[in-house]
Amino acid sequence: MNNKIFKTLQANMPKISATEKAALDSGDIWLEADLFKNEIDWHSYKNIDLQKLTEKEQSFIDNELEEFLSMVDSYEINNKEEIPLDLMDFMKKNKFFSFIIPEEYGGLDFSAYANSVVVSKIASLNSSLAVTVMVPNSLGPAELLKKYGTKEEKEKWLPKLATGEEFPCFGLTSPFAGSDAGSIPDKGIVVKKEIDGELKTGISLTINKRYITLAPIATVIGLAFKVEDPDGLLGENKDLGITCALIPSETEGVSTKDYHKPMNMAFRNGTIKGKNVFIPIDYVIGGKENIGKGWEMLMACLADGRGVSLPALATAKSQMNTYQTFAYSEVREQFNTPISKFEGVEEKLSEMILKTYINEATRTLTLAGLDKKIKPAIVTAITKYHTTEFARDILNNSMDIMAGKSIIQGKNNPSWDSYTGMPIAITVEGANILTRNLIIYGQGAIRCHPFILKEMETFDNNDEDRFNELLKEHALFFSKKLAKTIIKYPSLALSSKRSMSGLKSYMDYYSSLFYLLSDVSLLTLGGKLKFKENVSARLGDILSYLYMGVAVVSYYEKNKSTENEIIAISSLRLLMKEINNSLEEFYSLFPNKLAIKPLQFVTTPLGRFDFNPYPSENRNVLKAYSNESLQSQMLNLVDLKNERTSVNTMHKAYLMKKELKEVLEKIKRAEITDLVNPFEIARDKNIINEEEFTKLKEYQDLMLKVINVDEFSD
Numbered sequence: 001m002n003n004k005i006f007k008t009l010q011a012n013m014p015k016i017s018a019t020e021k022a023a024l025d026s027g028d029i030w031l032e033a034d035l036f037k038n039e040i041d042w043h044s045y046k047n048i049d050l051q052k053l054t055e056k057e058q059s060f061i062d063n064e065l066e067e068f069l070s071m072v073d074s075y076e077i078n079n080k081e082e083i084p085l086d087l088m089d090f091m092k093k094n095k096f097f098s099f100i101i102p103e104e105y106g107g108l109d110f111s112a113y114a115n116s117v118v119v120s121k122i123a124s125l126n127s128s129l130a131v132t133v134m135v136p137n138s139l140g141p142a143e144l145l146k147k148y149g150t151k152e153e154k155e156k157w158l159p160k161l162a163t164g165e166e167f168p169c170f171g172l173t174s175p176f177a178g179s180d181a182g183s184i185p186d187k188g189i190v191v192k193k194e195i196d197g198e199l200k201t202g203i204s205l206t207i208n209k210r211y212i213t214l215a216p217i218a219t220v221i222g223l224a225f226k227v228e229d230p231d232g233l234l235g236e237n238k239d240l241g242i243t244c245a246l247i248p249s250e251t252e253g254v255s256t257k258d259y260h261k262p263m264n265m266a267f268r269n270g271t272i273k274g275k276n277v278f279i280p281i282d283y284v285i286g287g288k289e290n291i292g293k294g295w296e297m298l299m300a301c302l303a304d305g306r307g308v309s310l311p312a313l314a315t316a317k318s319q320m321n322t323y324q325t326f327a328y329s330e331v332r333e334q335f336n337t338p339i340s341k342f343e344g345v346e347e348k349l350s351e352m353i354l355k356t357y358i359n360e361a362t363r364t365l366t367l368a369g370l371d372k373k374i375k376p377a378i379v380t381a382i383t384k385y386h387t388t389e390f391a392r393d394i395l396n397n398s399m400d401i402m403a404g405k406s407i408i409q410g411k412n413n414p415s416w417d418s419y420t421g422m423p424i425a426i427t428v429e430g431a432n433i434l435t436r437n438l439i440i441y442g443q444g445a446i447r448c449h450p451f452i453l454k455e456m457e458t459f460d461n462n463d464e465d466r467f468n469e470l471l472k473e474h475a476l477f478f479s480k481k482l483a484k485t486i487i488k489y490p491s492l493a494l495s496s497k498r499s500m501s502g503l504k505s506y507m508d509y510y511s512s513l514f515y516l517l518s519d520v521s522l523l524t525l526g527g528k529l530k531f532k533e534n535v536s537a538r539l540g541d542i543l544s545y546l547y548m549g550v551a552v553v554s555y556y557e558k559n560k561s562t563e564n565e566i567i568a569i570s571s572l573r574l575l576m577k578e579i580n581n582s583l584e585e586f587y588s589l590f591p592n593k594l595a596i597k598p599l600q601f602v603t604t605p606l607g608r609f610d611f612n613p614y615p616s617e618n619r620n621v622l623k624a625y626s627n628e629s630l631q632s633q634m635l636n637l638v639d640l641k642n643e644r645t646s647v648n649t650m651h652k653a654y655l656m657k658k659e660l661k662e663v664l665e666k667i668k669r670a671e672i673t674d675l676v677n678p679f680e681i682a683r684d685k686n687i688i689n690e691e692e693f694t695k696l697k698e699y700q701d702l703m704l705k706v707i708n709v710d711e712f713s714d
């Protein structure tokens with residue numbers, strides 16, 4: 001019997017390609033594995049250190065960064081095709097491009113957390129600037145050199161990259177290979193060439209790269225291409241595989257002159273082209289030994305990088321858009337009422353606040369993992385995908401609420417920078433549909449499952465005895481989780497859906513149910529699961545929402561207050577609702593109903609749980625968010641001081657309206673309905689005194705700035 005199972009599974013289990021294997025080997029697993037196996041350890045999550053800056057990092061943020069932010073005029077930048085020179089010079093002089101370069105090479109050597117804070121604050125003002133800063137501080141030449149470069153290479157390049165004397169870009173994408181980057185057609189043929197009378201072995205490159213950020217202004221290009229050695233100059237192997245090299249952009253035959261205009265933004269982006277360009281073999285990062293190891297190198301760097309830059313941008317934009325929309329809704333009145341008081345607006349605002357809270361919690365938890373020097377590849381993919389998706393939802397809500405104000409272009413438009421920047425965050429470092437459907441669960445299942453990888457190894461090694469041992473353990477594990485899930489379901493009737501401890505119990509239930517669904521999917525679909533993306537995406541979503549739930553609990557533990565509790569609980573409820581939706585869709589999309597229906601029946605006998613909002617929930621969330629101390633906590637990544645920004649104007653107007661609450665109510669009670677000159681009428685009727693009138697006029701100026709849009713005439 002076991003022999004039959006072995007043979008059937010051996011035939012059905014997914015085969016892992018070489019590129020997938022490299023991706024799988026490129027990172028570590030972290031607490032997502034606990035969620036997968038349903039071994040949640042709330043106590044240890046409570047003790048994960050979040051949010052730490054060294055003195056040096058804090059000083060950089062308080063001084064160099066503050067000064068830089070005060071120089072930024074986002075509207076001016078967005079109307080140019082490049083970042084103004086004075087800003088570029090300031091950043092180079094103050095080592096803004098050296099956060100990941102070790103101090104011994106002249107870099108600032110910041111933690112992932114500090115890197116993220118700096119990028120976030122810049123992103124809160126301008127996306128193009130943030131992209132320009134994040135690329136050299138993320139996957140690219142510095143990261144590759146640091147991890148894989150020889151001592152000579154590090155000494156040659158890193159000090160100059162730290163000061164901006166050399167400026168980097170990294171070219172992987174080609175017109176034929178975007179998401180499927182492992183299939184790049186760019187070639188490097190190993191050849192011999194006579195140089196200064198000497199015959200040298202090198203690589204003849206033919207490349208056509210596109211979409212490369214900073215390529216038009218780069219002085220040094222990190223490049224990925226496939227090396228072939230048809231004449232066996234380096235050994236017997238003719239197809240050596242993907243290789244990464246560092247090439248001066250001045251190299252004869254290399255062209256970076258053709259450029260793109262991504263959403264007409266100001267950061268530079270373009271192409272890298274070249275035909276039969278000769279480069280010495282020692283341009284390969286790490287030297288000859290690293291020929292063919294490029295894919296592993298890239299995957300290892302990507303596993304880290306995608307947890308830092310784009311989640312930073314997404315969270316900063318979430319915080320900024322949520323706050324300015326909230327402030328706008330308090331200031332803007334229609335039907336003689338602040339629009340925030342309408343239930344429809346309140347509902348959208350509440351969702352924005354919760355998603356912003358979840359984004360910040362997820363960002364900080366993932367950074368805590370990265371700063372432990374582990375490379376949690378699945379967690380970083382979860383963080384990249386969900387923070388950028390939530391940021392996009394937040395922006396959409398924000399634009400619905402601010403309506404015409406968001407649409408009219410000009411200095412007073414509060415949304416344009418996010419609106420142009422967001423699709424870029426969604427597309428780069430693993431386009432989101434691919435990340436959700438293929439990476440999160442595809443890699444998560446194989447890495448985090450307690451048995452699958454070991455069982456797959458027995459198929460490869462034809463080791464039936466070991467398989468039989470594993471099968472017994474696996475069956476026992478499954479039975480335990482099944483029993484636990486069945487028992488847990490009725491006990492949840494006693495767990496409150498509005499308390500932290502109750503919601504943790506629901507998460508525990510969903511985590512054990514998730515394990516069962518994974519097992520049934522893997523066992524019944526086998527290798528086909530890879531192509532059933534609709535199914536694997538839902539499983540990936542459940543794993544992601546559980547991870548984000550842990551992040552919320554962990555973040556709340558570090559920021560305990562009544563308001564935090566209200567927001568954290570509603571955030572968890574939102575995540576549980578999302579899990580429910582994913583489960584519903586999973587059951588309906590799962591192709592083998594005979595296998596899944598009985599499991600659904602025994603684990604959810606009375607149907608799914610209800611996490612729909614209760615009548616006062618949205619109002620409670622908004623009330624909690626109105627608390628000043630919570631607001632400043634939820635604006636930790638936003639530069640509010642820059643007077644050229646709409647968020648600054650909205651902030652001031654909102655604060656002033658709050659200060660003038662009683663006087664404004666006096667005017668309302670007097671039933672003065674004139675919209676244009678209400679304060680003059682109130683003064684003339686002696687409802688307010690002269691001092692109050694002066695203050696109200698000051699407020700009116702601010703309020704007009706908030707509601708006005710740009711007008712142009714030819």
Ligand SMILES: Cc1cc2nc3c(=O)[nH]c(=O)nc-3n(C[C@H](O)[C@H](O)[C@H](O)COP(=O)(O)OP(=O)(O)OC[C@H]3O[C@@H](n4cnc5c(N)ncnc54)[C@H](O)[C@@H]3O)c2cc1C
Nearest residue numbers: 170171172173178179211212213262428429431433434437
């Ligand atoms: C502004 C910008 C800056 C960039 N900077 C750089 C850079 O500096 N260096 C660099 O090398 N590259 C860069 N890129 C390239 C970027 O990484 C690619 O755009 C990205 O990998 C997607 O490739 P593509 O645009 O060709 O889309 P495609 O690969 O054609 O994908 C199209 C759609 O199909 C989806 N898809 C593809 N395969 C699957 C799958 N198996 N399952 C589910 N969905 C799938 C994708 O998610 C996407 O939605 C940049 C791109 C942009 C737009």
